[in-house]
Amino acid sequence: EKWPKGDEKVWRTALRGLDTDVPSITKSVVNHVQTSLARQAYNLDNLGAYQAAALSVRDNLILNWNDTQMHYTRKAPKRAYYLSLEFLMGRTLDNALLNLGLKDKYQEGVHQLGFNLEDILEQERDAALGNGGLGRLAACYLDSSASQELPVWGYGLRYKYGIFQQLIGPDGSQLEAPDPWLQQGDNPWELPRLDVTYEVRFYGHAERLDGMKAIWSGGQEVVAMAYDTMIPGYDTKSTNNLRLWESKPKRGFDLQSFNAGDYERAVESSNSAEAITSVLYPNDHTTFGKELRLKQQYFWTAASLADIMRRFKNLGKPITEFPDYVAIQLNDTHPTLAIPELMRIFIDEEDVPWDAAWQLVTNTFFFTNHTVLPEALEKWPVPLMQSLLPRHMQIIFDIHYLHVAVEKKFPGDRDKFARMSLIEEGYPQQVRMANLACIGSRKVNGVAELHSELVRTTIMKDFVDYYGISKFANVTNGITPRRWLDQCNPGLSKLISETLKLPKAAFLKDLFKLEGLLKFVDDPIFQKKWAAIKQSNKERLAHYVETTLGLKINTHAMFDVQIKRLHEYKRQTLNIMGVIHRYLTLKDMTPEQRKTVNPKVVFFAGKAAPGYYIAKLTIRLIVNAARIINSDPETKDILQLYFLPDYSVSLAEVLIPASDISQHISTAGTEASGTSNMKFCLNGGLLVGTVDGANIEIAEEVGENNVFFFGHLTPAVEDLRYQHMYHAVPIEQKCPPLARVLNEVSAGRFGDGSVYEPLLNTIRQHDYYLLTEDFDSYIQALQLVDEAYQDRTEWIKKSIRTSAKMGKFSSDRAIQDYAQEYWNIESTKPE
Numbered sequence: 035e036k037w038p039k040g041d042e043k044v045w046r047t048a049l050r051g052l053d054t055d056v057p058s059i060t061k062s063v064v065n066h067v068q069t070s071l072a073r074q075a076y077n078l079d080n081l082g083a084y085q086a087a088a089l090s091v092r093d094n095l096i097l098n099w100n101d102t103q104m105h106y107t108r109k110a111p112k113r114a115y116y117l118s119l120e121f122l123m124g125r126t127l128d129n130a131l132l133n134l135g136l137k138d139k140y141q142e143g144v145h146q147l148g149f150n151l152e153d154i155l156e157q158e159r160d161a162a163l164g165n166g167g168l169g170r171l172a173a174c175y176l177d178s179s180a181s182q183e184l185p186v187w188g189y190g191l192r193y194k195y196g197i198f199q200q201l202i203g204p205d206g207s208q209l210e211a212p213d214p215w216l217q218q219g220d221n222p223w224e225l226p227r228l229d230v231t232y233e234v235r236f237y238g239h240a241e242r243l244d245g246m247k248a249i250w251s252g253g254q255e256v257v258a259m260a261y262d263t264m265i266p267g268y269d270t271k272s273t274n275n276l277r278l279w280e281s282k283p284k285r286g287f288d289l290q291s292f293n294a295g296d297y298e299r300a301v302e303s304s305n306s307a308e309a310i311t312s313v314l315y316p317n318d319h320t321t322f323g324k325e326l327r328l329k330q331q332y333f334w335t336a337a338s339l340a341d342i343m344r345r346f347k348n349l350g351k352p353i354t355e356f357p358d359y360v361a362i363q364l365n366d367t368h369p370t371l372a373i374p375e376l377m378r379i380f381i382d383e384e385d386v387p388w389d390a391a392w393q394l395v396t397n398t399f400f401f402t403n404h405t406v407l408p409e410a411l412e413k414w415p416v417p418l419m420q421s422l423l424p425r426h427m428q429i430i431f432d433i434h435y436l437h438v439a440v441e442k443k444f445p446g447d448r449d450k451f452a453r454m455s456l457i458e459e460g461y462p463q464q465v466r467m468a469n470l471a472c473i474g475s476r477k478v479n480g481v482a483e484l485h486s487e488l489v490r491t492t493i494m495k496d497f498v499d500y501y502g503i504s505k506f507a508n509v510t511n512g513i514t515p516r517r518w519l520d521q522c523n524p525g526l527s528k529l530i531s532e533t534l535k536l537p538k539a540a541f542l543k544d545l546f547k548l549e550g551l552l553k554f555v556d557d558p559i560f561q562k563k564w565a566a567i568k569q570s571n572k573e574r575l576a577h578y579v580e581t582t583l584g585l586k587i588n589t590h591a592m593f594d595v596q597i598k599r600l601h602e603y604k605r606q607t608l609n610i611m612g613v614i615h616r617y618l619t620l621k622d623m624t625p626e627q628r629k630t631v632n633p634k635v636v637f638f639a640g641k642a643a644p645g646y647y648i649a650k651l652t653i654r655l656i657v658n659a660a661r662i663i664n665s666d667p668e669t670k671d672i673l674q675l676y677f678l679p680d681y682s683v684s685l686a687e688v689l690i691p692a693s694d695i696s697q698h699i700s701t702a703g704t705e706a707s708g709t710s711n712m713k714f715c716l717n718g719g720l721l722v723g724t725v726d727g728a729n730i731e732i733a734e735e736v737g738e739n740n741v742f743f744f745g746h747l748t749p750a751v752e753d754l755r756y757q758h759m760y761h762a763v764p765i766e767q768k769c770p771p772l773a774r775v776l777n778e779v780s781a782g783r784f785g786d787g788s789v790y791e792p793l794l795n796t797i798r799q800h801d802y803y804l805l806t807e808d809f810d811s812y813i814q815a816l817q818l819v820d821e822a823y824q825d826r827t828e829w830i831k832k833s834i835r836t837s838a839k840m841g842k843f844s845s846d847r848a849i850q851d852y853a854q855e856y857w858n859i860e861s862t863k864p865e
């Protein structure tokens with residue numbers, strides 16, 4: 035070890051790190067109040083206390099982060115990089131305290147300073163740089179990578195505006211407002227890296243040299259600057275990095291225009307560079323065709339690869355060893371441009387011959403597909419690519435011609451070749467990103483067993499024939515038990531720890547340990563404690579709703595929850611039609627009959643893409659139905675309905691532990707995995723759902739008698755759709771109860787019925803998502819849920835069994851799978 039210059043003894047003491055006893059913590063917090071915030075201690079509010087506590091916790095993170103990064107540099111292990119356009123991180127402080135093992139001490143410390151930790155935590159704004167499952171999955175994977183001491187970095191974009199804030203207008207519609215999440219002042223969780231910048235080129239021209247090389251020049255250059263977010267592992271010093279790029283103009287001003295007196299234009303050029311990372315696209319399944327989105331994708335992949343390449347080159351290894359040190363996971367097709375970009379670097383900058391470059395590239399990348407919905411498969415118009423990224427378009431055509439060799443393997447099969455082509459014919463031609471991602475990657479995976487099977491047999495079938503099955507595998511998604519058990523449900527985590535006589539770390543690091551709870555399923559004292567925790571979580575949610583929306587909730591009713599992005603395939607419409615059906619049925623009953631029904635509160639939350647008309651109408655119907663149902667004196671004690679606005683990670687943390695039953699009711703074969711299903715079950719909520727995505731694997735683990743399945747199976751869907759198209763039976767005949775619901779809506783029972791016609795018509799005509807096919811069995815399933823809930827002891831047993839069997843769904847398992855079967859990386863940690 036070499037010591038810095040100066041007195042070694044002085045350095046040794048100074049480098050000892052931070053003390054984490056309570057007095058040192060209070061001292062550090064107060065120091066930050068006085069110095070970093072320049073505030074007086076006597077008039078400190080909760081926001082100030084949050085900021086100071088965050089800065090104090092951040093000091094600990096930074097030290098661990100430094101040690102970890104230094105360790106990686108010295109040891110030079112193979113690393114994996116997770117490229118994701120979305121990281122839905124939520125809040126950080128609580129999670130950092132948990133992972134550092136400092137929660138109790140900070141609780142005590144801030145208490146001594148006259149604050150309540152819960153109130154302080156509430157001050158933090160969510161980092162909402164994602165739309166839904168895909169972005170939240172990325173966040174869980176970062177937590178698991180750090181917790182398992184794996185050398186994994188995330189790369190993404192630092193959007194100035196995260197997913198929009200959702201408001202509900204007077205007529206019940208969704209309104210969107212921007213989410214300027216950084217406007218709280220400095221973001222304590224990120225480190226701006228003024229010294230880590232790269233220039234990224236757009237437009238210009240690419241001139242072919244001899245052979246396959248080219249020179250790309252001209253056009254516009256934009257600067258990417260790094261912001262690093264520390265990702266602490268749980269119960270370890272290992273702290274990984276999430277590097278997010280911000281776009282900046284190359285020069286603050288275009289001096290030439292400025293001098294010429296054209297101030298406006300000068301500012302404009304700086305605006306256009308900044309626009310690249312200004313906003314997250316608020317779409318979860320379709321965002322292509324938009325030039326700015328393509329710019330985002332290239333800006334991010336180019337900066338990330340330049341950074342990865344620089345780190346690799348510092349190792350001093352020959353370029354041919356690149357894949358021995360670097361694995362890159364492509365989270366969906368969004369980062370697919372990394373494939374031609376790495377080709378460009380190898381060929382044009384590193385002088386690697388084309389075939390060798392392709393060999394290296396296809397040994398570096400791995401590709402995860404997250405959906406088989408045909409409308410969600412990214413395509414970019416060739417003319418747009420040609421103008422924005424002329425060199426990449428050349429490379430894509432080169433790959434395309436190489437790929438023409440496919441033809442030789444299947445002589446004469448023109449259709450197959452057309453399907454496998456990188457270029458889709460038409461006006462204009464389009465580049466198919468999924469095909470490019472597939473042929474440029476070493477392995478392709480789906481996110482749950484059924485989904486991976488559908489990937490192999492539908493969208494990637496021809497590629498399976500060509501490459502063989504071994505390139506196509508499955509990694510079922512997972513969730514981090516740190517956030518989704520201990521952090522969101524501390525009471526349950528404590529009970530589990532006491533019951534199993536294990537420290538929390540034991541099961542938070544090895545979720546299979548929850549199986550130990552099975553021994554206690556029949557223990558009445560344990561059942562009682564289990565039920566009491568659910569009850570207090572329901573009260574916590576009710577308190578939240580009362581303080582934020584001013585609504586009073588019956589906490590003795592069953593809580594039924596559906597939370598996710600609004601999409602026709604996720605079938606929130608099925609749920610709301612079911613609620614209305616329940617309401618109409620209750621209205622038909624006599625007061626005596628009503629006394630026997632199971633009281634229920636139904637919660638919805640989720641955002642709709644701003645341009646997704648049908649999804650927005652669904653929200654409007656839910657909100658307006660809620661207004662009528664909740665104010666009906668005959669039924670309001672037995673049925674309540676709430677749409678909670680502005681769904682977020684933080685709101686999910688309150689909703690999930692409070693749920694008795696949750697709904698995962700996509701048309702079979704459409705939901706790739708789903709991850710909230712895992713979160714609910716981990717927290718002892720039961721599941722009503724279709725035989726789809728990860729629901730299937732959850733049922734395999736917990737036993738089919740502990741889930742409520744309904745609806746048609748995947749193989750039936752295609753035929754049913756065909757029948758709806760060509761042999762349609764009127765809904766009155768096909769499904770009278772649903773027809774009645776639609777008619778009541780049309781007739782204006784929940785406000786002007788004509789507003790909802792376009793939504794109702796999606797069901798009456800074609801019914802692509804097969805509501806009329808599944809409605810009867812759905813209602814039956816809900817009936818079974820009601821009956822099961824009446825036998826409370828039996829219900830609690832189901833709840834315990836469900837939670838106990840969630841081991842498989844830890845993201846630690848999923849990340850180990852990627853680390854071993856894909857990336858070939860190993861755990862390594864600083865001393």
Ligand code: H2P
Pocket residue numbers: 165166167168171318404405481511598599705706707708709727
């Ligand atoms: C998507 C899929 C989910 C999947 C998730 C993570 C795109 O999320 O639809 O089924 O669980 O990725 O793999 P979402 O629908 O929430 O946007």
